[in-house]
Amino acid sequence: MALKAINPTKTKAWEKLSSHFEExxxxxxxxxxxxxxxxxxxxxxxxxxxxxxxxKNRINKETLDLLxxxxxELDLQDAISKYFSGDTINETEGRAxxxxxxxxxxxxxxxxxxxxxxxxxxxxxxxxxxxxxSVINGSRKGYTGKAFTHVVNIGIGGSDLGPAMVTEALAYxxxxxxxxxxxxxxxxxxxxxxxxxxxxTTLFVVVSKTFTTQETLSNxxxxxxxxxxxxxxxxxAKHFVAVSTNLEKIADFGIHADNVFPMWDWVGGRFSxxxxxxxxxxxxxxxxxxxxLLDGARAMDQHFKETPxxxxxxxxxxxxxxWYNNFFDAESEAIIPYTQYLHRFSAYLQQGIMESNGKSIxxxxxxxxxxxxxxxxxxxxxNSQHAFFQLIHQGTKLIPADFIGFTESLHGEEDxxxxxxxxxxxxxxxxxxxxxxxxxxxxxxxxxxxxxxxxALTPFKIFEGNKPTNTFMIDRLTPQSxxxxxxxYEHKIFVQGVVWNIFSYDQWGVELGKxxxxxxxxxxxxxTTAEHDxxxxxxxxxxMEH
Ligand SMILES: O=P(O)(O)OC[C@H]1O[C@H](O)[C@H](O)[C@@H](O)[C@@H]1O
Numbered sequence: 061m062a063l064k065a066i067n068p069t070k071t072k073a074w075e076k077l078s079s080h081f082e083e084x085x086x087x088x089x090x091x092x093x094x095x096x097x098x099x100x101x102x103x104x105x106x107x108x109x110x111x112x113x114x115x116k117n118r119i120n121k122e123t124l125d126l127l128x129x130x131x132x133e134l135d136l137q138d139a140i141s142k143y144f145s146g147d148t149i150n151e152t153e154g155r156a157x158x159x160x161x162x163x164x165x166x167x168x169x170x171x172x173x174x175x176x177x178x179x180x181x182x183x184x185x186x187x188x189x190x191x192x193x194s195v196i197n198g199s200r201k202g203y204t205g206k207a208f209t210h211v212v213n214i215g216i217g218g219s220d221l222g223p224a225m226v227t228e229a230l231a232y233x234x235x236x237x238x239x240x241x242x243x244x245x246x247x248x249x250x251x252x253x254x255x256x257x258x259x260x261t262t263l264f265v266v267v268s269k270t271f272t273t274q275e276t277l278s279n280x281x282x283x284x285x286x287x288x289x290x291x292x293x294x295x296x297a298k299h300f301v302a303v304s305t306n307l308e309k310i311a312d313f314g315i316h317a318d319n320v321f322p323m324w325d326w327v328g329g330r331f332s333x334x335x336x337x338x339x340x341x342x343x344x345x346x347x348x349x350x351x352x353l354l355d356g357a358r359a360m361d362q363h364f365k366e367t368p369x370x371x372x373x374x375x376x377x378x379x380x381x382x383w384y385n386n387f388f389d390a391e392s393e394a395i396i397p398y399t400q401y402l403h404r405f406s407a408y409l410q411q412g413i414m415e416s417n418g419k420s421i422x423x424x425x426x427x428x429x430x431x432x433x434x435x436x437x438x439x440x441x442x443n444s445q446h447a448f449f450q451l452i453h454q455g456t457k458l459i460p461a462d463f464i465g466f467t468e469s470l471h472g473e474e475d476x477x478x479x480x481x482x483x484x485x486x487x488x489x490x491x492x493x494x495x496x497x498x499x500x501x502x503x504x505x506x507x508x509x510x511x512x513x514x515x516a517l518t519p520f521k522i523f524e525g526n527k528p529t530n531t532f533m534i535d536r537l538t539p540q541s542x543x544x545x546x547x548x549y550e551h552k553i554f555v556q557g558v559v560w561n562i563f564s565y566d567q568w569g570v571e572l573g574k575x576x577x578x579x580x581x582x583x584x585x586x587x588t589t590a591e592h593d594x595x596x597x598x599x600x601x602x603x604m605e606h
Pocket of ligand 1: 217219272329
């Protein structure tokens with residue numbers, strides 16, 4: 061059954077939120093904390109090893125109640141049960157959306173067209189386990205009988221970002237294999253990545269859900285040609301494996317059927333790291349850690365499915381963000397992890413969130429009259445503090461930010477960790493409180509500035525504060541906590557798509573550029589078929605004349 065298609069702005073809750081917004085929009089959070097001494101405790105959710113503080117937001121209890129009633133009026137509960145039970149909620153592509161089935165328990169049942177898919181999922185998991193074990197322990201060998209030392213993942217979009225982000229995030233848990241990622245069709249990227257590799261000890265994992273993606277097929281062909289400079293065609297079977305739904309195309313490429321890891325069309329590319337797309341993760345950190353990643357995600361799935369909305373982390377965070385996006389007109393969200401291990405996390409979420417909710421047609425096929433998907437960006441703290449935090453603190457835009465920190469560091473460098481975390485807390489504190497005029501003047505006086513200097517400098521040194529943040533405090537960066545964190549954002553995407561009445565699981569917006577690029581390739585080959593605008597035509601001409 062389809063998701064209900066209700067315009068959120070026509071609900072009673074939206075109307076109430078609109079008038080509530082007029083009352084609260086200029087209230088400073090400092091005032092909200094002053095009025096309610098229990099606020100910090102009341103606006104926090106403790107779950108497993110997560111503590112999520114959302115008290116530093118421009119909301120009060122009434123805001124949250126109204127946002128929850130918006131979710132209820134839009135029948136979010138019904139949508140959640142359709143999401144988990146395999147309904148065709150990706151309507152424009154006629155598919156179910158079941159990345160959650162990839163991390164289901166062995167005895168769970170998830171039906172797609174009447175067939176329980178969990179046993180198939182576990183068959184593939186078994187294959188991933190055996191394969192990764194044999195590569196890691198060296199029993200599987202390359203064409204000259206040597207164990208593998210390097211793995212090259214060739215994929216793009218969801219077939220790259222998820223595994224690349226997770227292998228970086230779990231670098232602490234990794235084994236001796238050097239795992240690299242080739243994504244861009246840029247030949248310089250390919251050649252740079254192949255540099256220094258030995259074909260005898262390099263394993264290529266070609267990942268493409270469709271196995272039609274230009275970048276991946278070109279890069280895999282280049283890698284194969286590079287390999288064939290020293291090896292022969294029959295050796296390809298030992299060094300190339302593929303992950304895809306398109307078994308026919310894999311065979312055309314010359315990859316042996318035994319080396320194919322299947323996936324399913326009910327797994328969206330940007331949600332696919334839980335499938336065999338995560339093979340490079342299992343190779344990098346071992347199957348056991350890979351399974352723990354999935355366990356962590358499953359735990360978050362249960363929390364999301366079973367917890368009342370007002371205590372439900374993905375629901376609360378989604379709704380608060382809708383509040384900023386649709387009432388405060390905030391356009392972006394910053395994701396700031398305080399661990400270098402998560403340095404690819406916001407890049408990963410850019411695809412997840414922006415490809416999912418960057419839509420302007422609602423589920424009735426009408427243009428929406430309100431804002432949908434946010435712009436996602438971010439870098440790890442403390443680096444980002446020294447780069448773009450100026451704009452968050454004193455710029456003209458409202459930028460809600462998620463701060464993700466860990467109580468323990470992995471290497472146990474206590475002194476570093478205290479410095480890191482002091483920055484973590486200090487930033488959200490500064491964003492909340494700001495710095496008022498009196499304090500600025502006091503500081504300038506203490507520095508010995510004269511009256512005139514104080515007058516001139518004061519406006520520049522004031523911080524308004526009242527900048528919203530969510531603080532995630534997680535015990536430790538483990539495969540489980542990472543799995544839960546990723547699943548949290550996946551569910552946030554889902555909730556927002558439901559509320560905005562859009563289809564979150566297709567991505568038609570990436571097609572046009574692909575089509576035009578193919579036309580331009582024909583121009584390069586002298587088989588011009590397409591007309592170009594004058595600017596593009598001139599640029600192409602200059603390129604071709606070079
Ligand atoms: O895995 P593939 O079929 O090669 O697709 C790779 C990527 O390409 C597309 O352009 C989509 O927008 C992405 O969602 C997808 O992850």
